[in-house]
Amino acid sequence: MKRRTEVRAPESKDRSFNPQAFEPKWQAKWEADKLYRAVIDESRPKHYALTMLPYPSGDLHIGHWYAMTPSDARARFKRMQGYNVMFPMGFDAFGLPAEGAAIKHNIHPKKWTYANIERMRAQMRSMGAMFDWEREAVSSDPEYYKWTQWFFIQLYKHGLAYRKKQAVDWCPKDNTTLAREQVKGEDRVCDRCGTPVIKKELEQWFFKATKYADELLHFEGLDWPDSIETSQTNWIGRSEGASVIFKTEVGDPIEIFTTRPDTLWGATFMVFSPEHPLVDKITTAENAEAIRVYKAEAEKQTDIQREAKDKEKTGVFTGGYAVNPVNEERIPIWVADYVLMSYGTGAIMAVPAHDERDFEFARKFGLKIVPVIQPVGADGHPPLQEQNGETMTEAYPHDGVIINSGPFNGTRATNDKGMKNPAIKAVIEYLEQKGIGKRDVNYRYRDWLISRQRFWGAPIPMVHCDTHGWNPVPDTQLPVLLPDDITEWKPTGESPLKFHPTWKDAVCPVCGEHATRETDTMDTFMCSSWYHLRYLSPHNDNAPFDDAEYNYWMPVDTYTGGSEHANMHLLYFRFFHKALRDMGITEGGEPVMQLRNQGMVLAEDNSKMSKSKDNVVAPDVLVKKYGADTVRAYLMFFARWQQGAPWDSHGIEGTARWMRRVWTLFTDPASPSGTPASADVKKNLRRRVHQTLKRVTHDFENFEFNTIISSLMELLNEMYKAREAGAVGTDAWNEAVEIYLKMIAPVTPHIAEELWTNHLGKPYSIHQQKWPHVDEAAAREDSIEIPVQVNGKVRDRIVVAVDASEEEIRTAALASEIIQKYLEGKEPRKVIVAHGKLVSVVV
């Protein structure tokens, strides 16, 4: 019977695995020692690792851990690689839930928010992350929103913030306006609460984001996920085409935008949006009543939701006519709600032969259809069936040869968009020559509406005077503070600040007379558009951030967070940086070089976790049961990080087992056999150690966290075998132990420190050690097993030296008895030797 030789542990060391004891101990020591304090150090390369800051909703949930702890592990890895790493954290602390709580519990939003922050700070500390808490920024602190307001004023002064009345999206539940980005999906619901939004005609503050529409489409030099780039590209929705001036019969110009100027000769009528300013002027007396009714209907419809899908086209004839500028045709002008005032000019030329919507409209109202593109065969001709406006059953929005179009007949129209299409190019040149149109580009992207009729946000720092209109609050009077003495937050559709007895009273900065403050607050996405800059110098009272800090740390090297922000935060803060650059506040137009999105942790039944469904996994409970290291490691292991997966509460046991096995091996290095390790055992151990190191290093770089853990598990299994073979105490063993602990240090920082400093007595701290170097020679295999295929099927395996020549491998493969059997005495037709991989014999 095998008996384990006990090696007595030194008295001071606790041999039982008790992470609940040593984790808080190390957390406290690291913080006391300012181990993770990030200060400018020109002698080292910097690495700004950023992960999205949370909203202080009450408790940290598993999703926060999933986002933050692997990001922390990677930041730690970078730090061990020699980078000067900054990994800050803060709170996106303004927002609606605080007001909800205020109403429900009759507590000031500030009180609720800061109590939550307290709680979440403690929960975050239990992660053992390398957050530099001295850089913490809280967006609802006056010292923070002073600068949010200052930025607003800068944007205003540079013409990038303006006030405008228009139909805007309004959430009737949250009682506030929303930015276009915050309205989601086919049903046009509020991103926050899921209520269908309505339209309201209101005067609001906007940021001129569209000024950067084109620049925002450029991602050169950025290492961002393709999915985010395409999502933003789609959102911005760039269309290349032409603007063309039509005229009414009396000569009023009507500007339209089209992506298909090559079909101009096929424009047989025009359609105006019901809100188009020219509608009343062109409407004839006998059509006036019908138009009035239709406009009223349309207005009501925008209020109750335009259900665009499957809706049959409606419209009314105005009685007015326009002149097609290219062929002087007199064409009727209709009004229909399928033309939107918010895109292009609110008027279109209708080409029913080649546009599905116009076709449907023309058929319904019996309007003329003239084909101007003739379909052709694959080789350019002969023409396919002759098209006929009378009989065609659907629009033909494809390529072909131009017909019925005067000078352009016979021109080839391809399926290319914009100037790449020879037909479009030719027509645009013609239009420009004649002075009736020009090349033009339109965007789907809208300016950012930032006014919110809510209390818990940064007040918009503007005052209104009857004589001098809107003026910014002087910088010396910033911040415009939120009042503490407010008791009513009920959303009424107007800001609660409006109902405060004195808050809105101000002095006009121009004349000194009485003025009224803007009572709306800013969209909280404004706060998060620059938080990465506030981390640079969170307590600077003279500037939003310190230039020296900016110059050293920016841009952010790695940003991690959820992809749900693709068209919101991730677009807003890119816009913000470009605006800052143009205002001369910063250099560089992009905030973040590398972006990675983690997936989502779903509930065990594959549904989304939510408080209402009571399926939320609480990290606190897991930390109590397993320790933070196990939770961290499991979150890195249980799924592809960038993809996410349903939670598996059994699965964590495997990671917990690994942690215990790590503990056991390193605290009880007893060698069960007396036989010393052979040279082979030691060599093999070193090989595995350095192979693992190579892999782990690669996987950290590439955010492949799950395979980091599995490689470490495999190596641990190897080390147990090496221990059995008597490797303990050898140089190879000692090296393995050291490298192993360094490799787990970023993943499981507490156990690594406890074993390193306490049990092995190595110099504190393991988190100040250098990442080990791969010994390529040690990692190399001496001999390799190569499969031999006959006609694509593996029939035998041969073992050859790693540096065997192709000829040697071929000879060895053909020498195999099994292979010979399959050859049945015949000469192989072909033998392919894939070097170091495989031999393929073809008979």
Next chain:
RNA sequence: GCCGAAGUGGCGGAAUAGGCAGACGCGCACGACUCAAAAUCGUGUUCCCUCCGGGAAUGAGGGUUCGAUUCCCUCCUUCGGCACCA
């Protein structure tokens, strides 16, 4: 409808550069230890067959190749985004 991502055992997933499919872990089964359980350790675990041995298999079908989870084409499914955008 358009754009994007993804489909591999019961489950999460692995597979440097086109070269042994299923690493690692969960779960399950059996065994050791135990009065017993937990913990721990060991063995097995893609499917099918006539189980010595062989065959099939990475959403489906086709192609390129000596060789395809990997590259190309067509299709299906799931998820995400956009959607009367002229």
